[in-house]
Amino acid sequence: KKSYKVCCLPGDGIGPEIIAEGKKVLAAVGAKASVEFACEDALIGGAAIDATGDPLPDATLEAAKASDAVLLASVGGPKWDSTDPNAPRPEQGLLRIRKGLGLYTNLRPVKIYDALVGASTLRPEVIKGVDLVIVRELTGGLYFGRRERFYDEEGAGANGGRGQRAYDTLEYREYEVERIARQAFEAARKRRGKVTSVDKRNVLETSRMWREVVHRVHDEEYPDVELEDLLVDNTAMQLINRPADFDVVVTENMFGDILSDEAAQITGSLGMLASASLGDGVSLFEPSAGSAPDIAGQGVANPLAQILSVGMMLTYAFGMVEEAGWIEAAVERVLNEGWRTRDIADENTSADHVLGTSAMGDKVVVAL
């Protein structure tokens, strides 16, 4: 019997509640497919700060590296907000595990479920049929460049302001652009065959290099894929104007952070979106939404994104594409039957169809 080790990171807020449902579904798939998934929990984020003072203890990174895949829930919360700039912050755990595992590709599929078209603030005819994936570069750019703050006598004198000065560096190397471009073209081949590459070429040098390299990789290796360039400001508009036109959108780290959240929000159902972070080794899977500290511990959080992240794990970490399809079909079926967690319920949902976190997980297991 085949067996996989999964490193589970519950993290903070609703994290522990939703990851429990992810494990439930993973176990159910394992039973049906005769595969063993051995889950082991490790600490990250605020929970890790509380226990060890470090948002990513060495033991966690080691456990992640020794596993076949990492399932993350969510990190962060007001408890760890601090005015002390040197205090450890939960998100550092996230940034460090990305870098530590070399997860340079973040895949964020944005798909609208027919049953949830009403959740969007966009008109139904605009949002219907949206099915795109943002391919975000995840270990470069402003996130990991050199940064500094210092006191600048000169600046202060010349301009009458106080003299602080700070900078961050947006840096890319050619091979970093090459490999993320390949990921985008590969994704497009499995989808509708179209890539939109997003940059700010009219201003940034990194964008000019980005565009050249993406085109070279395209022309040399993926001439069969359709490639278009779009400026980042224009992309922010077109995602609202004609979201259904996009297939694969590839971009650098910070643009990807902004655009993937924008694209997620057009669906209106953030609690349904999962993401995969891939590199050359172990991969990581998580829901797109945050730790929602305001509803933590109440048993009302939506576990479907976490469950769908398990589906992505099956596809990308274990090559179990068929089994991933079971999960997607089960989620779709549960939605079509009218079952909702509070966040995706609306005036058409009868009160007895609003489920808690665990009951929703059970529904998916039954539908499997």
Place this chain on the structure above:
Amino acid sequence: KKSYKVCCLPGDGIGPEIIAEGKKVLAAVGAKASVEFACEDALIGGAAIDATGDPLPDATLEAAKASDAVLLASVGGPKWDSTDPNAPRPEQGLLRIRKGLGLYTNLRPVKIYDALVGASTLRPEVIKGVDLVIVRELTGGLYFGRRERFYDEEGAGANGGRGQRAYDTLEYREYEVERIARQAFEAARKRRGKVTSVDKRNVLETSRMWREVVHRVHDEEYPDVELEDLLVDNTAMQLINRPADFDVVVTENMFGDILSDEAAQITGSLGMLASASLGDGVSLFEPSAGSAPDIAGQGVANPLAQILSVGMMLTYAFGMVEEAGWIEAAVERVLNEGWRTRDIADENTSADHVLGTSAMGDKVVVAL
């Protein structure tokens, strides 16, 4: 009789057509208010490249500096797209005039006209009542930081990719944050008294400084204004989720570029939005939309954003707030009477109410 010198920059694409309507309306206001506006044209963008090889000839910058206000239409077009990285580009004219005039504040009001609620891809109940202004820092950050591209032997060897390497620098000095924060708080005092300051504090050092400085200026000088912080990715979501909640949104240059276009698009009627760029000297006013080369020369472009930019000029450059109100009221009246240019016409617009550029300008003049 009072007299003002206005430096007019028609630029490219639909620029010359729409600026003609702006001048028409300016002349009409002048006649009614007994003020003389002397307009003189100068070259910028592609038109300036064609005539002089330079997207911002010295003569233009001199003329702008010697004027009381600058009225810009739009720059750019495929004609000047070039694969040669050293070829002059129309947008450089824009970036250089911003820097040359010290225009560090970009005000982009986003307002939905009741008559145009249907133009938005957002649901009417979500978009109704939207009335916000993006205050974008315009002369700092990634736009004007040090940038470079070079060949890096080491990077190439270690990672198997080709060895190009590029960087851009996101840099801010404290006084730059201070002065833009003041602009935002001042704007809020004249509006609904609320500022949303947008940053990426969980990643960027410049954002951490940004947040500290904005709060210091708030606490010391504007404690009466309500201030909230929002991360840039979350802002990209909330602009779609609850746009009517925002009043003044202040942010750094690149975030402002992306978010102001996103905010503009939620209205669905880009052809209605104007912007003002202010500094310590002469100010510049322009429509928010681009040069639309695809419809240039056809006499169908929407001149209303240009006309509204004349309104902003009256307010910000000449302190003629009442007269600016005339223009806004006239535009609103023309819309309420059902007159439309092609871009804002819909299935409810009767064919005889679809106007060309010049006819629309005439309607506004009559309504004045």
